[in-house]
Amino acid sequence: MKRIGILTSGGDAPGMNACIRAAVRAARAQEIEILGIRRGYAGLIRDEIEPLDRKAVANIIHQGGTILGTARSPEFMDSEGRARAIRNLEKSRIEGLILIGGEGTFRGATELSQESGVGVIGVPGTIDNDIYGTDYTIGFDSAVNCALEAIDRIRDTALSHERLFFVEVMGRHTGFIALESGMAGGAEELLIPEIPFSIDKLCEHLERSFRGEKRSAIVVVAESGRPGDSFRIAREVRDRVGFDSRVCVLGHLQRGGSPTARDRVLAGKLGVAAVQALAAGKTGYMVGEINWKTAYTPLRDTWKKGKQLNDELVAMRMLLCE
């Protein structure tokens, strides 16, 4: 393998830059040329491809976002768009591609590889942590710590004003961010899509808490496909049991900022592993980390097999969050 490309696609996540840096260093060490593709598949279709050297990735390890930019590309979903992308890969003589992103990115990579023969290796980069084949995705730890800092700050004001707060965190269809940030922040209740809940039960729980010694409470809500839904939940609680509350939707704050040490280390490890996999002739896999070891999962499994929340944490949440 003489020449490879790298792109970031889908939602950005802190640590993507650390991963690009690691891949560039690993490729150069093996005398493989590495080219950066700007704005994900959109840039591949538009031939936005440029060489990356060590200088290009200097001083980016601490930066959130992605120096390559990212995009969602509807054109790449059909074969005409992908044919243009393949022509550009051929023109640049790219033999293998590293794709940092989520499930959608890996679906696109699989189609591209089947239609072009180019080797593809996926790296899980998304704050949601919802990818099968890795314990953690790049960006998750940073997002959890961002949410935790917000919860800690809100606790100060909740205590002072003796208030109930709903804090809504990201997590499109999953409760990974809500579970970890809520547990770490000592939330009174977690509302996450994997665990059915009812407003009645929530009200009962809050009434019980406030009848006791509690004068303030924090409920962490996963947005789960309905950003802003915590306003509705807060209204329903007020209408049923009369508790006034405040709602704080963290939104895109959780995407930005400097990656945590854990995310940087994970990104470095997976960036190097991705280059090594391509150099060894592997294709069609995602590199992840399971029980501290590098793990290779067929790309197809990443969207066919769903990732579950950690059972032990779920079981403990009643004890730690009530």
Ligand code: ATP
């Ligand atoms: P995140 O989890 O952060 O949203 P993602 O990789 O899942 O990341 P998507 O927007 O779902 O983000 O996918 C990124 C891009 O991958 C899409 O914009 C599209 O160009 C391409 N893509 C997604 N699904 C397919 C598919 N079935 N076939 C071809 N390309 C696809």
